[in-house]
Amino acid sequence: MKNYLRISLLGSVLSVLAAFLIVCMTVSGSSAADTLTVDIYGPGQRKINIILLPPKTVPDGKYSGSKDTDLPLPGEAGSFSKDLEKDLAYLPFLNIVPITDILGGDPSKGVRPGEIDVKPLRLSKVDLAVTTGWEIRPNGEKNLLLRCIGTFNGRTIIGKKYSMVTEDMLPLIADRFSSHLMRILTGRDGFFESKIAFVRKVGKDKEIYTVSPQGRNLRQISSLGGVNLSPNWSPDGERLVFTRLGSRQHLLCVWDSATGKIDQKSFPGNTVIGPAFLPDGNMAATLTMNGNSDIFLINGDYKPKKPLAQSWAIEVSPDFDATGDKMVFTSARFGNPHIFLLDMKSGVVTRVTKEGKYNTNPTISPDGRYVAFARQTPLGHRIFVHDLKSGQERQLTFGPGNDEDPAFGPDGYFIAFASSRSGDYKIYLTTRHGDPAMLVPTGGGVAKAPAWGKAKKS
Incomplete structure (x- = not known):
């Protein structure tokens, strides 16, 4: 995962x-x-x-x-x-x-x-x-x-x-x-102008690539070698943040589309997991500053400001709605990994998933109503969506293989995910209604961890 x-x-x-x-x-x-x-x-x-x-x-x-x-x-x-x-x-x-x-x-x-x-x-x-x-x-x-x-x-x-x-x-x-x-x-558009970042295996390395949902304009973003994971777009679609697993430490990497340069930053504890942008340009990521794996708010100068989710357990996978008022994340604070919701204004944390024993990788729709996530079932990992308003859950994908890493599109209608249904992991698209999966052409090799961004403003 x-x-x-x-x-x-x-x-x-x-x-x-x-x-x-x-x-x-x-x-x-x-x-x-x-x-x-x-x-x-x-x-x-x-x-x-x-x-x-x-x-x-x-x-x-x-x-x-x-x-x-x-x-x-x-x-x-x-x-x-x-x-x-x-x-x-x-x-x-x-x-x-x-x-x-x-x-x-x-x-x-x-x-x-x-x-x-x-x-x-x-x-x-x-x-x-x-x-x-x-x-x-x-x-x-x-x-x-x-x-x-x-x-x-x-x-x-x-x-x-x-x-x-x-x-x-x-x-x-x-x-x-x-x-x-x-x-x-x-009344909505943006799908055909959007872009998907993902992790593609290149030999022994894993690098960050981008592609259109239709499989056009395939582009390699990173050439850092080693393992690069968990891409996430800035709200304006002009930057990508991801994790690089260095030989001695994790590094937070930010790619700027205007310059093509990648900034790399380290943090106390040497761990950076699952970074994500907030709508205001700040970031959140799991750090181990105090020995625990907690989610911290990180400002534009790459300075940790405060913990957003912390407990004795691992807190990972932050994702935000379009307003920045809601953050979903994964926590094992009750023993098994489940999905939680943080109200950014009040600081109140509520549990989203109560079914299953292994729920991970949440993504929240831009309007803040739906949370998609991966759940381990007896037949493999599957994508589910949870309606925060009604509390109802629905299974969206049914394999074969494993379906993981969901990511809402900018319109809140389409969802990208990684699946091994064809053998190697590839990127597929569905909708929050669970329409038949459509393959995103990403070339040869394993493709995982999709992140969906808006088109860059011209």
């Missing part, structure tokens, strides 16, 4: 994309919005049927008389459609309908609402249709037009135009459009 014991290119692509992103359309009509709202936090999720219609070339309005409709699709059209479909497949409330399910095949002659026959789509119970149009200019430049159309009334729900598109931009365009669509449907 983790607590018991490229970028410059991406930046340029982001800048280019931001410069040439043109919003063509927005939500049109309250009736359309009403029929497409999804409460992803409610007790029952509505499933929306969505279809990705085949891409088409479209006339370029700047060049009258051109016959762009006669031009073949660019070679990257197929790969972009696959990227977009892969992105949308990460949203459990969407059901992607294949074009083969539509009576008569492709019902579209173009990419605009009036060019699509929505009747066969409605007969197949399709709620949304996504169209992809490629404008090919005489000079070879390409524009990409994306629309999502509601089949109920044939209106455009969302439309985007991306100009001077290059092949390198396409995965990011798929992410951006999927993020816009998620916000229209649920």
Whole structure:
């Protein structure tokens, strides 16, 4: 268990994309919005049927008389459609309908609402249709037009135009459009712009890496050698804190994304376990300053200020809600490891888990209502979620193998975790409703201890 014991290119692509992103359309009509709202936090999720219609070339309005409709699709059209479909497949409330399910095949002659026959789509119970149009200019430049159309009334729900598109931009365009669509449907976004830090085994060493939830932009953060554990993001997504197990002592390490540098700090007692950021930029970690393994508050100058959780037993795995008013942690103060909650204002500690004999690695949702954790069961470790408001618990994962190290995403809807279900440990995603697990591509080797962060502010 983790607590018991490229970028410059991406930046340029982001800048280019931001410069040439043109919003063509927005939500049109309250009736359309009403029929497409999804409460992803409610007790029952509505499933929306969505279809990705085949891409088409479209006339370029700047060049009258051109016959762009006669031009073949660019070679990257197929790969972009696959990227977009892969992105949308990460949203459990969407059901992607294949074009083969539509009576008569492709019902579209173009990419605009009036060019699509929505009747066969409605007969197949399709709620949304996504169209992809490629404008090919005489000079070879390409524009990409994306629309999502509601089949109920044939209106455009969302439309985007991306100009001077290059092949390198396409995965990011798929992410951006999927993020816009998620916000229209649920009122939340951020999933496609977020990033996951994790521990990856490299030979005999364990180093810190980051990757997008879809498996893009894999990047090695640390190259310190030895064992590096327990990454945790700062609230703004610009720093990572983690533990390095040195030859003689544990070191608290802080990586700055702006400089790429890693500060390393030691503490009295030579032990640093499970560091975590508070919303105000301070940190908390388990230290052994007085001989016991207690959780201490550490300020920005790396000075221990006061104990937050202390007892004769081991206190580890601090995690905080978005306000910093609640801290969850693991303690064996009653004999077996269980999950506890500290009210940061009053100092009152309450016990969260009462079932099971081994509950570890808690993560609290940003809104402070849910706590996910790993529990040892007769069939292996599994991820559970506890509702602090109702007191109810629910098992989210069912193996096979072991499921460990849960981490709430910034939206409080998705949860990342490590699992050995495929043999080696890999990172998977589920939701707080327990939707089927989805693999996060992290390359070869063991991947554990995910930590989910927001996208860095630009």
